[in-house]
Amino acid sequence: MMNGRPADPPLGLGTYEVVEASPGPLTSWEAGNLVVDLESLRGSAAKEPAVEAVEVHLVRPGDPVRVANVLDAVVPHVKADDPEATFPGVLGRLAPAGRGRSNRLGGVTVLSVCDLRAAGLVEQDELYETFVDMAGPGAERSSFGSTTNVVLTFTPRPGAPAADVDLAVRRAGLRVARDLAATTIGSAPDREETFRPIGTGDDGEDLPRVAAILQVGSEGSFLDTFLYGLRMEGLVPTLLDPREVLDGALTNGAYEWAGSRNATAFYQRSALIHELFEADGKSLRFAGLIVALGYLNTAFEKQRSAMLSARLAQLLGADGVVCTTFETGNSHTDTMLTVRACEHLGIRTTAIVTETNGGLTDHVPEADCIVSVGNEDELVPAWSPDRVIGASAGRAGEPVPTWAYLGATCQTGDMRWRAVPE
Amino acid sequence: MKIVHYLNQFFAGLGGEEAAGHEPVRIEGAVGPGRGLGAAGLPVDVTLACGDDHFGEHEADALARLLAWLEEERPDVLVCGPSFGSGRYGYACGSLAREAGRRGVPVVSAMTPDNPGVLAAEGAAYIVPTGSNVTEMRTVLPVVAALAGRLARGEPVGRAEEEGYLPRGLRRNELADATGAVRALDLLLAKLAGDTRTEVAPSGDRVPPAPAVADVSRATVALVSEAGCVPQGNPDRLPSRHSNMWLRYPLGGVASLDADAYESVHGGFDTAAANEDPNRLVPLDAVRELEAEGRIGKLHDVFYTTTGVDTPVAAAAKFGQEIAAELHEAEVQAVILTGT
Amino acid sequence: MGIPTVFVTALPTIAQMVGATRILRGVSITHPTGDPSLAVGDEHAFRRRIVERALEMLATDVEPITVWEVPA
Numbered sequence: 160m161m162n163g164r165p166a167d168p169p170l171g172l173g174t175y176e177v178v179e180a181s182p183g184p185l186t187s188w189e190a191g192n193l194v195v196d197l198e199s200l201r202g203s204a205a206k207e208p209a210v211e212a213v214e215v216h217l218v219r220p221g222d223p224v225r226v227a228n229v230l231d232a233v234v235p236h237v238k239a240d241d242p243e244a245t246f247p248g249v250l251g252r253l254a255p256a257g258r259g260r261s262n263r264l265g266g267v268t269v270l271s272v273c274d275l276r277a278a279g280l281v282e283q284d285e286l287y288e289t290f291v292d293m294a295g296p297g298a299e300r301s302s303f304g305s306t307t308n309v310v311l312t313f314t315p316r317p318g319a320p321a322a323d324v325d326l327a328v329r330r331a332g333l334r335v336a337r338d339l340a341a342t343t344i345g346s347a348p349d350r351e352e353t354f355r356p357i358g359t360g361d362d363g364e365d366l367p368r369v370a371a372i373l374q375v376g377s378e379g380s381f382l383d384t385f386l387y388g389l390r391m392e393g394l395v396p397t398l399l400d401p402r403e404v405l406d407g408a409l410t411n412g413a414y415e416w417a418g419s420r421n422a423t424a425f426y427q428r429s430a431l432i433h434e435l436f437e438a439d440g441k442s443l444r445f446a447g448l449i450v451a452l453g454y455l456n457t458a459f460e461k462q463r464s465a466m467l468s469a470r471l472a473q474l475l476g477a478d479g480v481v482c483t484t485f486e487t488g489n490s491h492t493d494t495m496l497t498v499r500a501c502e503h504l505g506i507r508t509t510a511i512v513t514e515t516n517g518g519l520t521d522h523v524p525e526a527d528c529i530v531s532v533g534n535e536d537e538l539v540p541a542w543s544p545d546r547v548i549g550a551s552a553g554r555a556g557e558p559v560p561t562w563a564y565l566g567a568t569c570q571t572g573d574m575r576w577r578a579v580p581e
Numbered sequence: 582m583k584i585v586h587y588l589n590q591f592f593a594g595l596g597g598e599e600a601a602g603h604e605p606v607r608i609e610g611a612v613g614p615g616r617g618l619g620a621a622g623l624p625v626d627v628t629l630a631c632g633d634d635h636f637g638e639h640e641a642d643a644l645a646r647l648l649a650w651l652e653e654e655r656p657d658v659l660v661c662g663p664s665f666g667s668g669r670y671g672y673a674c675g676s677l678a679r680e681a682g683r684r685g686v687p688v689v690s691a692m693t694p695d696n697p698g699v700l701a702a703e704g705a706a707y708i709v710p711t712g713s714n715v716t717e718m719r720t721v722l723p724v725v726a727a728l729a730g731r732l733a734r735g736e737p738v739g740r741a742e743e744e745g746y747l748p749r750g751l752r753r754n755e756l757a758d759a760t761g762a763v764r765a766l767d768l769l770l771a772k773l774a775g776d777t778r779t780e781v782a783p784s785g786d787r788v789p790p791a792p793a794v795a796d797v798s799r800a801t802v803a804l805v806s807e808a809g810c811v812p813q814g815n816p817d818r819l820p821s822r823h824s825n826m827w828l829r830y831p832l833g834g835v836a837s838l839d840a841d842a843y844e845s846v847h848g849g850f851d852t853a854a855a856n857e858d859p860n861r862l863v864p865l866d867a868v869r870e871l872e873a874e875g876r877i878g879k880l881h882d883v884f885y886t887t888t889g890v891d892t893p894v895a896a897a898a899k900f901g902q903e904i905a906a907e908l909h910e911a912e913v914q915a916v917i918l919t920g921t
Numbered sequence: 922m923g924i925p926t927v928f929v930t931a932l933p934t935i936a937q938m939v940g941a942t943r944i945l946r947g948v949s950i951t952h953p954t955g956d957p958s959l960a961v962g963d964e965h966a967f968r969r970r971i972v973e974r975a976l977e978m979l980a981t982d983v984e985p986i987t988v989w990e991v992p993a
Contacts, residue, residue, distance in 0.1 A: 284822055284848060298754070367773045369766070394631055430762035442770060456950040458931045479769045481762075491948065492934050509769040511761050514781060516703050517894045520936045522783040528772050530765045531781035533754040536703075538683060559682065561754060572762030577780055578752040783938055790942035791923030793982045802976075805926075808953070856950045860968065861955025867968040877976065908924055915979045917972070919953050920930040 167356040168258045170402040173239070173348030175340075176265040180307040182217055188342035191349075193267060195309060200335050204311050207327035209319040216310040216548055222293040225304075225542070226310055227550035228274045229289040229565050230414050232303050232334055232422040235264040236407055237340035245340075246407040248388025250333040255400030256353075256387075262343045266349075268306040268424060269339065271332035272549040273313040276415070280321045281381060288554065288563045289417035300564035302574060303424075308581050311335060316388035320378045329385075329412055330333055333423075351519035354402045354436055357447060369438075370397075370446040370477040371431055372468050372497060373571070374453040375421070376413055376485040383412040384421070384485075386450075391481060396451035396468040398475075401432045404448065416563035418535045419486045419513050419570055428447070430573040447475040453490030461496050469500035479507045484570035487513065487535065487562075491520040499525045513568035532569065533576040535562040560561070582733045585656040586615045586625045587647070587677055589670045593630030600668075603632030605646040614718060618660060621726035623733075627654050633669035636676075637899075644680055645675075651681055657733035661706065663691035664698060664719050666713025670901045671698030675895060678706035687732040687781055691721050694747055697902060700895030704749035707738065750784065761877035800914040803881035805904060807889030808855065808862035808921045809847030810838065819888055821848030827887040827900045829907075832880065848891030850921050863919055881913050889920060927975040929953050933988045943978050944988045946969070967991075 176191055183194035197215045202212040218224045223403055238245045239262045244254040270291060275281045291301045291308070298304035311332060315324040377386040377391040384391050386399075387408055399408065409426040432448065439445040451468045455461045472480050480501050486496045498508045502525040509528045512519065516536035519529075538558040547553040554563075561567045568576065590600040592613045611618065611625035618625055629647055636643045651659065659681050661674035675698030678688040682705025691709040692698050699708055703882050711717050728746065731738055741748040757764065768778060794800050811819050817828050838859035845852040845862055860866045863884060872880050885904050889897070908916065930936050931947040954971050956964050974991045978990030 286836070307949055341974060367770065369769060428955075431765070433764055434760075434762045438766060456931075458933065458946050479773050481765045481769055489932055492932050495934050507769065507772050509765045509772065511765055512781075516752075517700075518750075519781060519783045519938070521935045527777050528768050529779045529780055529781050530761050530768060531752075532761045534752045537752075537754050564991075570761075572760055572765050575756045575758070575764045576754050576762050577757045577764070578754055579762070580752060630980040632984055705992060732991070774963060776978060786922065788940060788942065788985075789987055790983050790987075794979045797976050797980045800979075802979075850951045852951070854949075854957045858956065858964075861952035861957070864954040864968050864972050867954075867972040870969065871976070876973070878991060910959070915976075916924055916926040917975050917979075918926050918928045919947070920928060920932070920936070921950050921953060 165494055170257050170354040171260045171355065172352045172405065173262045174265045174341040174350040174544055175262060175346065177307060179444060180217060180219070180267060182577070186339065186342055188346070193264065193296055194554050199311065200381065203338065204331040204335055207328035207331050209217045209323035210313055211316040211317050212314040214312040216312070217307065217484055218293050219307050220293055220305050220454065222267055223545035224293045225544040225547045225553050225555065226270060226272060226291040226551040227288065227547055228272050229291050229549065230271045230273055231329060231411050232424040232565060233269045234397040234427045235267055235336045235339035236268060236427060237262050237337050237344065237545045239344050242337065243406045245337040245412060246333045249385055249410050250330055250337065253387060256406035256408040257400045260424065261349065261406055262340050264340055264343070265337065266306050268303050268308050269336045270308045271328055272310055273315065273328055274550060275381065278315045280324060283459065286381065286414055287416060289565050290553065290559065290563050292542065292544070295544065296534065296540045297564055298411045299537060300561060300567040301341065309335065310548055311338065316377040322517055323454040325381060325412060327409065330397040333410065343579050354405065357401065357439065357445045360440045363374060363444055366442065366444050369435065369479045369481070370472050370475050371435060372449045372451055372472065372480055372482045374451055374483050374485040374489060374490065374494060376454045377452060378454055381414050382503055383462040385410045385412055391452060394452050396449055396464055398471060399448050399450050399503060401435070401448040401507060404429055404432060413486070416486050416562055417565045421485060421569065421571055422566055423570055425566060425571050425573050428573060429571065431571060432481065443550060446477045453485040453493040455493060461493050464493065465496035465500040468497050469504050469506065470507050472501055473504050477506050482508055482510045483572065484510070484512050487520060495521045495523040495526055499523045511570045511572050513570055530572065531578045532580040533561060533567065535560070535568045537561045539564070583654060584623055584625050584729070584733065585651060585654050585659050586611065586618065587630045587659065587661040587674060588613060588615070588628060588630045588633040589673065595630060601632045601634035604635055605629065605631040608652050612720030614663065614722060617718065617722040618726045621723040623726035623730050626674060631673060633673060636673040639783050640676065645674065647677055648680055648684065651684070651686060654688060658729045659688045660725060661688060661690040663711055663718065663725065663746060664696065665711050665715055665717065665764045666693045666696065668697050668899055671696035672701050672709065672895065672899045674698045675706065678702040682706065684719045687841050689725055689729040689732065691725050697895045697899040699747060700898055701893070704751035708747045709745070710713040710747050710768045725818070731871050763912060772921070776919060797877055797915070798875055799878040801860050801879050801881050801912060802868065802877050802915045802917060803908055803913040804863055804868065804884040806863045807918055808919055809845045809888035810859055810862050810886050811846055813842055813844050815846050819846055819886065821846050821888060824888040825896065827883050827885055829883045831882060832865070832884055833882050835865065836869045838863055847888050847890060847921060861893055862921070881911065925979050927978045929971065931980060937986050937988065940986060942985055942987070943983055945975050945978055946988060946990050
């Protein structure tokens with residue numbers, strides 16, 4: 160035991176880089192080479208009863224391919240010391256994430272594709288296009304344009320309820336992600352990171368204490384975020400161990416707007432959590448991670464949630480907080496109210512939001528420190544790919560708004576894009 | 582140099598208000614103010630014209646036809662207007678400018694700074710600010726001609742403040758050196774150390790509040806809403822999203838928005854609660870009660886409705902100006918506007 | 922010359938940002954002037970109070986961008 164506290168083991172995260180990925184008879188990873196048995200993955204994904212058919216494609220950066228109707232992006236990940244507990248609660252056995260040993264592949268992403276509108280599971284104007292371009296001017300808009308992608312294209316079983324299809328597609332994508340990463344068990348990683356519980360280091364007692372408030376959304380079918388497998392609707396702001404977020408406790412099931420979507424990969428890779436751990440004891444103390452809902456329906460609920468988030472930040476002893484945002488629209492009001500509630504408690508804030516051609520979606524005078532992750536309305540020049548996966552036309556040959564590229568204006572801070580005056 | 586000029590029905594000589602429904606036309610050479618552009622050194626090759634009402638009511642079609650002509654002509658610059666204070670004309674100029682800009686055509690226009698056309702253009706046009714008086718035409722045309730000529734010749738145009746056009750307000754994306762997360766922590770730590778900086782700030786126009794109603798018990802009050810409230814069956818097809826229209830419906834003899842007579846077609850929220858009782862969106866029953874008790878003078882006999890989701894700011898500004906003009910004409914003294 | 926207007930909305934911060942001058946906080950995005958959780962009679966009385974508050978605001982000179990609440 161350290162300092163008289165019960166043991167809270169560190170999380171060891173090993174990254175196994177993939178420099179070459181190719182189809183082959185048996186899925187394996189060896190010294191940077193990933194071989195993918197496409198038929199085996201297809202069979203594994205198609206086992207879901209609510210899925211009628213699955214296709215598997217391997218696409219690489221530079222391929223003249225546009226992937227359309229992308230729902231989620233998942234980093235291949237496995238709990239090496241307990242594979243059955245990978246993505247606990249949704250795929251794996253329920254067990255605490257964020258401790259022990261996990262392996263992930265670098266340079267590979269699993270993309271799940273499904274044309275929900277064509278399947279009649281959502282109305283024509285409920286969800287919008289989602290693209291990942293592997294080449295052309297849009298490739299750098301989505302971070303998945305620069306990874307080798309294992310693309311799973313799902314056809315739902317006709318008549319299957321939306322909730323069943325939703326779970327099936329998510330689970331199948333996570334299963335493929337786990338099985339790809341499982342090829343690394345027993346091998347030495349290219350990079351090893353160790354994450355100790357926050358607050359256990361001795362350095363930097365005088366440094367400013369900084370917390371993060373991670374905003375998620377959970378509004379219903381195809382609009383949900385999942386914590387250990389269950390929807391987060393009704394969530395009161397709560398604390399998570401940031402290592403749980405890195406280790407698969409949070410998965411995405413929200414598909415409304417591509418550009419500002421928090422794909423599962425953004426939780427797994429979380430630049431903000433990584434940077435906070437990296438800076439812990441050097442320029443700041445990482446005070447903790449709060450998770451709170453955006454898109455609450457009433458002013459009362461929004462203010463109450465903002466108040467509770469700010470109170471948690473105060474209980475963590477935070478001097479400053481970074482507030483992230485989930486998607487577009489009235490979730491920006493939740494962000495701004497959270498900023499205001501924190502500032503009124505003397506906790507300084509920085510908010511991360513996306514802009515539109517019409518400027519900021521919402522604002523409060525207390526929000527004097529904002530990171531802009533880009534203008535989601537900016538048009539990306541037209542491109543004509545040789546092939547479109549997941550849709551028939553996919554806007555080939557037309558300019559595409561930034562908001563249609565997966566994660567292009569992700570407001571968790573994972574991208575380098577920002578908007579500047581022309 | 583190939584110059585194309587866009588005018589509305591009036592300036593193109595097609596007629597006055599009665600020609601506001603005129604379909605798009607293509608006219609060889611310069612017309613009306615276009616001759617003034619020629620005199621100022623910018624000879625117009627082709628004039629395109631469209632009735633302001635036709636544009637407003639059939640925007641997609643009108644744009645398609647106008648853009649098709651632009652595609653044939655491939656002008657070096659497009660001049661739209663001047664539209665001065667006319668909101669409908671300005672909106673058409675700004676919308677055409679935006680779409681022409683997307684297709685790589687430089688555009689110059691001229692209108693009042695608060696014209697909805699400025700928003701509609703979304704920064705695509707270099708807009709010379711004018712007053713609302715058409716008599717300014719003689720002084721505005723040479724300024725427009727000079728700016729358009731430079732754009733047509735590919736000469737560089739300086740910043741708005743230097744050159745006298747309205748700031749275009751464009752924000753473009755670029756890759757920073759660091760992720761948003763790194764930038765957020767840098768900004769937060771700087772703020773905690775006393776140095777507050779931001780990557781973006783809000784911009785919004787400010788209108789002073791109208792003076793309070795002197796005597797509400799004698800005032801005519803109107804109801805306006807963006808909650809998509811329409812008669813059952815949506816007879817005039819108010820769009821659920823990205824509406825290009827607002828509608829007015831009579832309230833004479835209507836004491837309450839009953840669930841079997843009215844509904845909401847708004848596509849931006851769950852309309853179940855509203856459709857059980859549309860008064861939850863537009864509080865007609867309560868207003869009628871208060872009217873009967875003499876708490877207000879009277880309720881205006883029509884209510885105005887649109888759907889406020891995915892509405893471009895420029896369109897919303899235009900609707901607001903148009904509805905306000907009617908309310909002003911009808912001597913309405915106060916408005917209760919409900920939003921979702 | 923403007924017409925005094927009260928904007929009833931559940932999102933007053935957006936209204937503040939765009940510069941609406943008289944803002945009355947509404948109940949919910951899905952029912953700004955109603956509350957399905959109340960009994961019919963109570964809801965009707967509540968809607969009256971919302972409209973009365975709106976009328977009060979119309980009759981009051983305000984600083985630009987003012988938000989009022991409806992008393993419970």
